[in-house]
Amino acid sequence: xxxxxxxxxxxxxxxxxxxxxxxxFRSKQVWDWLYQKRITQFSEMKNVNPSCIDxxxxxxxxxxxxxxxxxxxxxxxxxxxxxxxDGNVIETVLMRFNYGLSVCVTTQVGCNIGCSFCASxxxxxxxxxxxxxxxxxxxxxxxxxxxxxxxERVSHIVVMGIGEPFDNYDNLIDFLxxxxxxxxxxxxxxxxxxxxxxxxxxxxxxxxxxxxxxLALSIHxxxxxxxxxxxxxxxAYPLEKLMPAIDYYLEKTNRRITFEYxxxxxxxxxxxxxxxxxxxxxxxxxxxxxxxxxxxPVADHPYERSExxxxxxFYQTLMDRGIKCGVRTExxxxxxxxxxxxxxxxxxxEKARKRKQAQVN
Ligand code: SAH
Ligand code: SF4
Numbered sequence: 001x002x003x004x005x006x007x008x009x010x011x012x013x014x015x016x017x018x019x020x021x022x023x024x025f026r027s028k029q030v031w032d033w034l035y036q037k038r039i040t041q042f043s044e045m046k047n048v049n050p051s052c053i054d055x056x057x058x059x060x061x062x063x064x065x066x067x068x069x070x071x072x073x074x075x076x077x078x079x080x081x082x083x084x085x086d087g088n089v090i091e092t093v094l095m096r097f098n099y100g101l102s103v104c105v106t107t108q109v110g111c112n113i114g115c116s117f118c119a120s121x122x123x124x125x126x127x128x129x130x131x132x133x134x135x136x137x138x139x140x141x142x143x144x145x146x147x148x149x150x151x152e153r154v155s156h157i158v159v160m161g162i163g164e165p166f167d168n169y170d171n172l173i174d175f176l177x178x179x180x181x182x183x184x185x186x187x188x189x190x191x192x193x194x195x196x197x198x199x200x201x202x203x204x205x206x207x208x209x210x211x212x213x214x215l216a217l218s219i220h221x222x223x224x225x226x227x228x229x230x231x232x233x234x235x236a237y238p239l240e241k242l243m244p245a246i247d248y249y250l251e252k253t254n255r256r257i258t259f260e261y262x263x264x265x266x267x268x269x270x271x272x273x274x275x276x277x278x279x280x281x282x283x284x285x286x287x288x289x290x291x292x293x294x295x296x297p298v299a300d301h302p303y304e305r306s307e308x309x310x311x312x313x314f315y316q317t318l319m320d321r322g323i324k325c326g327v328r329t330e331x332x333x334x335x336x337x338x339x340x341x342x343x344x345x346x347x348x349x350e351k352a353r354k355r356k357q358a359q360v361n
């Protein structure tokens with residue numbers, strides 16, 4: 001199968017072109033067509049010589065995702081459901097903030113980490129996305145904005161869609177280099193956040209990458225017993241392995257980490273757990289920020305959203321202990337914009353349709 005050209009970093013493309021008998025400066029032209037003019041056919045690259053266009057067409061594709069569904073919420077959030085060229089579906093979300101336009105990307109088809117509260121976890125991973133497929137999610141959203149004619153640009157990226165980014169590490173890193181490159185989309189590293197469930201060895205590697213990308217850690221519980229109950233990854237990387245990885249990251253980068261904490265009613269939302277979390281983060285509180293996430297209930301999952309009072313008490317306890325925190329504002333709740341929800345609904349619909357068809361036959 002042909003490779004997506006969006007998957008190549010600038011240096012990889014330059015190397016490929018030179019290997020295929022082209023001049024080095026061609027990569028600058030090709031990137032300009034892809035990321036500034038945002039064409040979708042190689043034949044539109046007017047200043048590129050025809051023989052180079054032939055080679056590119058023979059080896060690469062530009063568009064591989066097909067838009068299946070696009071839902072727009074009252075608050076301006078847009079959820080895209082894309083079909084990959086192997087028929088799998090993924091979702092991408094565009095959110096509007098006062099500071100800019102942020103896109104939430106998917107990194108895998110399903111997820112193997114299997115957190116007990118997450119819609120993506122039930123659908124086991126069927127494969128990793130390629131770096132090209134991750135970049136193309138941004139391009140498709142940007143092309144949607146281009147068509148609106150309001151001169152709007154994607155300014156922020158959160159790698160918080162379906163999948164565990166550190167379980168698809170090399171493709172994630174290529175993706176980050178492509179979108180961050182000043183010759184391309186030039187989305188600032190400080191405007192990009194990668195969220196992980198806590199694959200400790202990869203956190204060391206990420207700290208050593210020397211890029212200024214923000215890291216978010218899904219902590220969700222302040223002790224091993226509770227954390228293992230809701231995130232089975234904690235058995236492989238319990239807090240005594242995770243905390244040293246966090247310390248290493250902080251020491252190496254001196255960048256703040258965001259700790260994500262989903263509040264599950266009567267499970268991890270007591271004041272007791274807020275104190276335990278404060279204890280856990282106390283020695284790094286100057287570089288910590290806790291993002292409290294109201295849970296989005298998922299069908300067939302045992303959890304409920306915390307009461308407003310519990311959320312407030314949790315927040316206040318952390319603040320009183322000097323831990324900076326906030327409660328995440330929700331986007332697009334009227335369109336299933338929570339992690340994996342539209343996709344799992346769509347898959348359920350498809351299954352029901354097939355069951356019906358089988359009955360008719
Ligand atoms: N796998 C990575 C990134 C994708 S999940 C991770 O777990 O960090 C991104 C965030 O969405 C995580 O913090 C996750 O806990 C949260 N999330 C998943 N399901 C959710 C739900 N139903 N309601 C609210 N947040 C959810
Ligand atoms: Fe995977 Fe993240 Fe969902 Fe856990 S929360 S199952 S790691 S996508």
